[in-house]
Amino acid sequence: MGVDDTALLTIGAFARAARLSPKALRLYDELGLLPPARVDPLTGYRFYAPEQLDQARLVAWLRRLGMPLARIRRVCEATDTGAAAREVRAFWAEVEADLATRRDLAAFLVDHLSRKEPLMTPTTQAAHPLEIRYAALSDAGLVRESNQDTAYAGAHLLAVADGFGPRGASAGAAAVDALKRLEADGIPAGGLLNVLEDAVEQAGRAVRGVATADPSTGAAGTTLTALLWTGSQLALVHIGDSRAYLLRDGEFFQITHDHTLVQSMIDDGRLTPEEAASHPQRSLLARALGTDGAATPDLRLHDARAGDRYLLCSDGLSTVVPTQEVRQVITATDDPEQAVRELVDRANRSGGPDNVSCVVADVCEASGR
Ligand code: MN
Numbered sequence: 173m174g175v176d177d178t179a180l181l182t183i184g185a186f187a188r189a190a191r192l193s194p195k196a197l198r199l200y201d202e203l204g205l206l207p208p209a210r211v212d213p214l215t216g217y218r219f220y221a222p223e224q225l226d227q228a229r230l231v232a233w234l235r236r237l238g239m240p241l242a243r244i245r246r247v248c249e250a251t252d253t254g255a256a257a258r259e260v261r262a263f264w265a266e267v268e269a270d271l272a273t274r275r276d277l278a279a280f281l282v283d284h285l286s287r288k289e290p291l292m293t294p295t296t297q298a299a300h301p302l303e304i305r306y307a308a309l310s311d312a313g314l315v316r317e318s319n320q321d322t323a324y325a326g327a328h329l330l331a332v333a334d335g336f337g338p339r340g341a342s343a344g345a346a347a348v349d350a351l352k353r354l355e356a357d358g359i360p361a362g363g364l365l366n367v368l369e370d371a372v373e374q375a376g377r378a379v380r381g382v383a384t385a386d387p388s389t390g391a392a393g394t395t396l397t398a399l400l401w402t403g404s405q406l407a408l409v410h411i412g413d414s415r416a417y418l419l420r421d422g423e424f425f426q427i428t429h430d431h432t433l434v435q436s437m438i439d440d441g442r443l444t445p446e447e448a449a450s451h452p453q454r455s456l457l458a459r460a461l462g463t464d465g466a467a468t469p470d471l472r473l474h475d476a477r478a479g480d481r482y483l484l485c486s487d488g489l490s491t492v493v494p495t496q497e498v499r500q501v502i503t504a505t506d507d508p509e510q511a512v513r514e515l516v517d518r519a520n521r522s523g524g525p526d527n528v529s530c531v532v533a534d535v536c537e538a539s540g541r
Pocket of ligand 1: 334486487488526527
C-alpha cells in the first residue's frame with residue numbers, strides 16, 4: 173500500500189489529532205472499522221496515517237448517530253462517498269420510520285391510560301348501554317374487472333380493506349377474516365390491548381400467508397382500516413390509504429392519516445394538498461400490510477357517544493367523490509344501508525374508476541330487547 177512510515181502517527185498522537193481516546197481507537201480496530209496503517213510486529217504498537225483522520229472522525233460521528241457497528245462497517249467499506257451517503261440516508265429513514273411508529277404507540281398508550289379512569293366513575297357506569305347500527309357495501313366500480321376491496325360490518329367489527337397486487341383480493345379478505353374472530357369471541361373486559369395486539373398480528377400474518385403463497389405472481393398486500401367495538405369504545409386499527417371519518421355534533425372529520433408517499437410529502441411541507449390531489453403517484457402507499465412484516469398499523473381509541481356516525485371507506489370513494497359531497501350524504505341520509513348505497517352510487521356516477529367500499533355505523537342507545 174506504500175505507507176510512508178515517516179509520516180505515521182503513534183496511537184497517542186493520532187488520538188489527540190482525531191479528538192478520540194486511544195481506547196476508542198483500539199475498539200474501532202478490534203471491530204475492523206479502522207485498522208491502523210501499521211502494527212509493529214515486535215511491540216504491537218499501532219501507528220496511523222494522517223489520511224485516516226477523516227475516517228476516524230466519520231466513525232465517531234456515525235456512532236454518535238446511533239448507527240449499529242455492522243452498518244458503520246458498510247459505510248466505511250462503501251466504494252465511493254455517494255454509496256456512503258446512501259447508507260447513511262437509508263439508516264436515517266429507518267430511524268425516522270421507527271420513531272414515527274413509537275410516537276404513535278406512545279400517543280395511543282397515553283390515550284388508553286388516561287381514558288381508564290373516567291370509565292370507572294359511577295356516572296359513566298350508569299349511562300345507557302350503547303350499540304351500533306351498521307351497513308357495509310363494496311362494489312367493483314365501472315372500470316376494474318374485479319373487486320379487490322373487502323368491506324365488512326358486524327356487531328363487534330367494522331372493516332374496509334383495499335387489496336393490491338395479483339392476489340390483492342385474497343390479501344384484503346384475509347386481513348378482514350383474521351379480525352372476524354372478534355365477532356365470535358367479543359372483547360374481554362380489561363383485555364383490549366391484548367386483543368388489539370392479537371388482531372394486528374393475525375391480520376399481518378394472514379396477509380403475509382397470501383402474499384408469499386405464490387411468489388411468482390408478484391407483490392400483494394392490503395390496506396386495512398377497522399374499528400373494534402367494545403361496547404363503550406371503538407378501537408381503530410389503520411394502515412394504508414383507506415380512511416375513517418367521524419360525524420359528531422354536525423362536524424365531519426377524517427380520523428385516520430393516509431400512509432401514502434404524497435401525504436408524507438405534505439407533512440414535510442414539500443407538497444400542498446392541492447398538488448397531491450393530482451399527483452401521478454398519489455396512490456403509492458408508504459405503509460400497508462404485506463410482505464414487509466415490520467409495517468405496523470396506527471392504533472387509536474374513541475369513546476363512543478350516542479349520535480356519533482362513523483364512515484370507513486376505500487380510496488375508491490375518497491379520491492373520487494369530493495369530501496363535501498361525502499359529508500352531505502353522511503349528514504342527510506339517516507339509514508346506514510341507504511347511506512352506503514348512496515355513497516357507492518356517487519362514486520360510480522363519477523366514473524367509478526376504482527373499486528369502492530363503504531361502511532357506515534351509528535352509535536345509538538341500546539333498544540333494550
Ligand atoms: Mn382502491
